[in-house]
Amino acid sequence: MKTIVVKNFKKHFGKTKAVDGISFDVKKGEIMGFLGPNGAGKTTTIRCMMDFIRPDGGTIEILGQDAKEKSAELKEEIGFLSGEVHLYKNWTGQDHINLIRKIREKKFDENGLIEQIDFNPHKKIKNLSSGNKQKLGLLLALMHKPKILILDEPTTGLDPLLQNTIYDILKEEASKGKTIFMSSHNLAEVERICDRVCIIKDGKIVATESVPNLKRKRLYTVKVYFEGKVPSKELSSNGVEISRELSDGLILSVKGDIRPVLRKLDDYKIKDIEITHSNLEDLFLKYY
Amino acid sequence: MWMYVALFPSMQEQAETLSEAFASYPEGFMKAFGVDLDTLFLTIESFLAAEHYSLIWPLLVIILGISLGASAIAGEVDEGTMEILLAQPLSRLHIFWGKYIAGLTLLFVFSFVSVFSVIPFALLHNVDVQLANHLYVAIVGLLFGITIFSISMMLSSLFSARGRVVSIIAGLLIGMYALNLVASLKESLENFKYLSFFHYYDSNAAIIDSKISLISIVVFVGITVLCCIAGSVIFMRRDVAT
Numbered sequence: 001m002k003t004i005v006v007k008n009f010k011k012h013f014g015k016t017k018a019v020d021g022i023s024f025d026v027k028k029g030e031i032m033g034f035l036g037p038n039g040a041g042k043t044t045t046i047r048c049m050m051d052f053i054r055p056d057g058g059t060i061e062i063l064g065q066d067a068k069e070k071s072a073e074l075k076e077e078i079g080f081l082s083g084e085v086h087l088y089k090n091w092t093g094q095d096h097i098n099l100i101r102k103i104r105e106k107k108f109d110e111n112g113l114i115e116q117i118d119f120n121p122h123k124k125i126k127n128l129s130s131g132n133k134q135k136l137g138l139l140l141a142l143m144h145k146p147k148i149l150i151l152d153e154p155t156t157g158l159d160p161l162l163q164n165t166i167y168d169i170l171k172e173e174a175s176k177g178k179t180i181f182m183s184s185h186n187l188a189e190v191e192r193i194c195d196r197v198c199i200i201k202d203g204k205i206v207a208t209e210s211v212p213n214l215k216r217k218r219l220y221t222v223k224v225y226f227e228g229k230v231p232s233k234e235l236s237s238n239g240v241e242i243s244r245e246l247s248d249g250l251i252l253s254v255k256g257d258i259r260p261v262l263r264k265l266d267d268y269k270i271k272d273i274e275i276t277h278s279n280l281e282d283l284f285l286k287y288y
Numbered sequence: 289m290w291m292y293v294a295l296f297p298s299m300q301e302q303a304e305t306l307s308e309a310f311a312s313y314p315e316g317f318m319k320a321f322g323v324d325l326d327t328l329f330l331t332i333e334s335f336l337a338a339e340h341y342s343l344i345w346p347l348l349v350i351i352l353g354i355s356l357g358a359s360a361i362a363g364e365v366d367e368g369t370m371e372i373l374l375a376q377p378l379s380r381l382h383i384f385w386g387k388y389i390a391g392l393t394l395l396f397v398f399s400f401v402s403v404f405s406v407i408p409f410a411l412l413h414n415v416d417v418q419l420a421n422h423l424y425v426a427i428v429g430l431l432f433g434i435t436i437f438s439i440s441m442m443l444s445s446l447f448s449a450r451g452r453v454v455s456i457i458a459g460l461l462i463g464m465y466a467l468n469l470v471a472s473l474k475e476s477l478e479n480f481k482y483l484s485f486f487h488y489y490d491s492n493a494a495i496i497d498s499k500i501s502l503i504s505i506v507v508f509v510g511i512t513v514l515c516c517i518a519g520s521v522i523f524m525r526r527d528v529a530t
Contacts, residue, residue: 050374052371052527052528052529053528054525071379072377072378072379075375075376076377080371080375086368086369096372099372100376103373103377103378104376141375
C-alpha cells in the first residue's frame with residue numbers, strides 16, 4: 001500500500017520552476033530518502049505535502065487523501081520536523097508540549113521520549129542550544145504517535161552524537177510500521193537509514209534507487225603514498241581510475257566497492273593513505 | 289485615569305480661572321481636540337472627554353489593536369512559529385478565527401477595565417460618575433479598536449512581516465487623523481471627515497451625552513465584517529513561507 005503518492009507535482013515561484021512535474025510514491029512502513037543538492041526542490045515538495053504552500057499543478061495524496069483538501073484531518077496522522085525548528089522564545093519546552101496536547105486533545109506520555117533524547121523541558125527556548133531545540137522539535141513530531149513522519153533535513157547542523165540518536169529513533173519508529181519520508185543532502189545519512197532514495201535535481205526527479213544500488217555508485221578518492229616504486233599500471237582496473245600521479249604516490253578515483261582496491265594495496269609498502277567519500281555534487285556530476 | 293480623577297475636584301474649583309486661560313486658544317484648535325470650555329469642568333465625564341478620551345485613550349487602543357493584529361499572523365510567519373500551528377490538525381480558518389477571538393478578548397478586557405477603572409478612583413475622591421456614559425464610551429472605543437484590529441488582521445493575513453503591517457496601518461491612521469483635523473479647521477474641507485475613523489469615534493457624544501450614532505456603528509461594524517471575511521479568505525488561500 002502506498003502511503004504517499006505524488007503525481008506530476010509542479011510549483012513555481014514567479015518565473016522560477018522550483019519543482020517541475022515530479023512523481024514518486026512512498027510505501028507503507030518504508031524509510032524513503034529524498035536526496036538532492038541545495039535548491040533542488042526538496043523543501044518545496046515537503047512544504048506542499050504539509051500544505052504550508054500549495055501546488056501549481058499535479059496532486060499530492062497522503063493515505064489516499066488529497067494533502068490540501070484534507071490537510072487538517074491528515075495532520076492527525078503526520079508528525080513533521082523541519083531542519084530549522086522555530087519555537088516560541090519565551091516559552092519552555094513543556095509549554096510547547098502542553099500546546100500540542102491541547103490542540104490534539106489527546107493524552108500523551110512523553111516522558112519516555114524525553115528520557116530517551118535526554119531533554120530538559122523546563123528551560124526557556126531562548127536558553128536552549130540548537131541541538132536541544134531540534135530535540136524538542138523531534139519530541140513534538142513524535143509525541144502523538146503519528147503513522148507518518150515527514151522530515152525536512154532533520155539533522156542539519158547537529159553534532160554526530162545527536163545525529164546518531166535521531167537515526168536510532170527513526171529506525172525504531174520505522175520498525176513499528178511508521179512511514180518516514182526524509183529529505184537530505186547528506187549521502188551518507190541517506191545510505192545509513194533509508195530503504196529507498198528518490199533523487200531530485202533542479203526540480204526534477206533524476207532517479208529512484210534502492211540503497212544497495214546507490215551504494216554501488218559510491219565514489220571514493222584514495223590518496224596513497226608508497227615507499228619505493230609507484231605501481232600505477234597494476235592499480236588501474238575496472239572501476240578504478242588514476243586521477244593523478246604524484247612523485248611518491250597516486251590519487252585514485254574508485255567507483256563502487258572499495259575493498260578490492262584495499263586488498264591490492266595491501267601487497268605494497270604504503271607510507272600513508274587517505275580515503276574520502278565522494279560528496280553529493282561528485283555523485284551528481286558522475287551519474288546524474 | 290487616577291490622575292485625572294484626583295485632579296478633577298481642584299480643577300473644578302478653579303474652573304473660571306482655567307476657562308479664561310484656555311479662552312486665548314483659537315476656537316478651531318479647541319474644536320479640533322474636542323474641548324468645549326462651557327462644559328469642560330462641569331462633570332468628570334466632560335473633563336475626561338477632553339483630557340483622556342480625545343487622544344490618549346484612543347492612542348492606547350490603536351497601539352493595542354495594531355500590535356495584536358500584526359503579531360497574530362504576520363508576526364508568527366516572520367518568526368517561523370506559524371509552522372508549529374500549521375503542522376497541527378487545524379484548518380487555516382480555525383487558526384485565523386482562534387487568533388481573532390483571542391485578540392478581540394484582549395481588546396474587550398482592556399476597553400472595559402480601563403474605562404471602568406474610573407469607578408474606584410471616583411469613590412476614592414468623592415467624584416460623581418454617570419456610569420451609563422462610561423459604558424457608551426467603552427462601546428464606541430471598543431468598536432473603534434475592533435475595526436483597527438480587524439484591518440490589522442487582514443493585513444497580517446496578507447503579509448509575512450509584522451513591520452509591514454504596522455507601518456501600513458499606522459500610515460493609514462495618521463492620514464485619517466490628519467484628514468479629520470483639517471476637516472475641523474477648514475470649512476471647505478469639512479467633508480473629508482467622513483473618510484476618517486476619528487470622525488466616527490465620537491467619544492464626546494458617548495461620554496457627555498450618552499450617544500453613539502448609528503452611522504458610527506454601521507461604519508465600524510461594516511468595515512470589521514469586510515476585513516474579517518477578506519482576512520480569513522486570504523489566509524486560507526495563501527502560501528505560508530516561513
